[in-house]
Amino acid sequence: MASGRVTKRGNTWAYVINLPMDPATGRYPQKWKMGFKTKKEAQQALDAALAKVGEETQIGETMTVAEYLKEWLEKSVADRTAPRTLETYAYVVQKDLIPHLGAIRLSELKAPAIEAMYRTLGKIYAPSTVHRVHRVLRTALNRAVKWGYLERSPLERVDAPPLRYGKRNVWNAEQIHQCLDYLQSRSPTTHMAAFLAAYTGMRRGEVAGLRWTDIHWDKQSIHVQRSRQHRPMGELVGPTKTTGSNRSITVGETVLETLERWKKALQTHAQARGEAWDEESYVVSHLDGGYPPPDSFTDELRRAVQTLGLPSVSFHDLRHSHATLLLEEEVPLKVISERLGHASIQLTANLYTHVTDRIQDAAAMAAEKALGRPKK
Structure with missing residues (x-):
């Protein structure tokens, strides 16, 4: 709990309050107020200030995590962050944090509950997505400490989810075509989305945000420059994930003819x-002119996988399948990295170590075959 004392400074009196540790800095902040004429005045002001801190702590003892997160979004995040960051925070709060932790009282939120959430999310999300949930929760709980709702953040006792790059679930060319053939007859819109992901390596949001003006027929390329997402606060259309994600992807005749x-x-x-044709319309549209939410691509693909009995993959795994097939065809890693829009070639190498290791083994065998054994 917060504590305080009065002290004389020159000819006047002051009080200082020792606040709980700030989890962001690891320091114990102090709150000073000076200029009191007498020790009694300083003590009365200190008592009032400590009472207020106590009231704030009491609020944290009665409110649920869901109630706090909503207040945090409204009072803190909305005024301090860019619109897209606010959308991301709101999305994580509504989709992940409230369903898993919302019913718990803020004061009773402990490490085991948070770790259990991470384990659950780790079964359905990539490590980077679980890590994003962790970052949002950390930001929210740090603010709860600053507001006096918590003395310490329970995340101090929780290890951040590791950013592991494990083996990816991928399909071979035959499995990709089997799924695309199925989707073409049942959901032409999702077929086009899955086709683009498999043939270009684009992310789901990039596929959803692609406009006809981004197709450069004469150059045989696609300009990836925006992402479209559906969030709790509405549709979000913005720049690609990173600066490197804004890129041109060279495509072949099959892609151009299909488009x-x-x-x-x-x-x-x-x-x-x-209706007049709009060249600015999205490529992946319903035949009736509507634009599907990107989540529908994932849902349709999941149903297709179950129906066909194919190995389980996510929509994002079509991107990984694209990269894996290129690696197996010995396309240079740098070219693949640029095609995927990765921030660095090292990221590409980390993601596909299992493939590059296999290629290195094949290269070693090819070298021995070409050179043969040295004469003794």
Whole structure:
């Protein structure tokens, strides 16, 4: 709990309050107030200040984690962060934190409950996504300490989820085509989304945010420059994940021909509805002109996987399958990294170590075969 004392400074009196440790800095902040004429005045002011701190702590003892997180978003995050960051925080709060921790009283939130959430999320999310949840929770709980709702953040006793790069779930070319054939007859929109992910390595949000003006037919390339997401606060369209994600991807005749057929189908349906064609419209659209939420791609793919009995993969794993197939075709790692829009070639190497190790083994065998054994 917070404590305090009065002290004389020159000809006047002051009080100082020792606050709980700030988890962001590891320091114990102090709050000073000076200028009191007498020791009695300083003591009365200190008592009032400590009472207020106690009231704030009491609030933390009665409110739930869900109630606190909503207050944090409204009073702190909304005024301090960029709109896209606010969207991300709100998304994580609504989708992950409140469902797993929301019913717990803030004062009773302990390390085991948080670690249990991380384990659960680790079964359905990539390590980087679980780590993002951890970062949002850490920011929220640090603010609770500063507001006096908590004396210490329970995350001080929790290890951050590791950013491991494990073996990826990927499909071979035959499995990809089996799924695409199935989707084409049942969900043409999701077929186009999955086709682009598998043939270009684009992220789901990048596929959803692709416009027809981004297709450069003469250069045989696709310009990836935005991402479209659906969040609790509405649709979010913004720049790609990182600066390096803004890129041009060279594509072949198969991709261009498939896009051309899809565009003609959309134009035909628009004409039948009496609507003018908009070149700024999204590539992955419903035939009736609506834009599907990106989550629907994941849901449709999951149903297709179950129906076909294929190895379980996520929509994002189509991107990994694309990269793995290129590596197995001995495409240089630098080219693949640029194609995927990774921040660095080292990230690509870390993600696909299991593939590059296998290629290195094959290279060693090829070298021995080419050179043979030295004469003794």
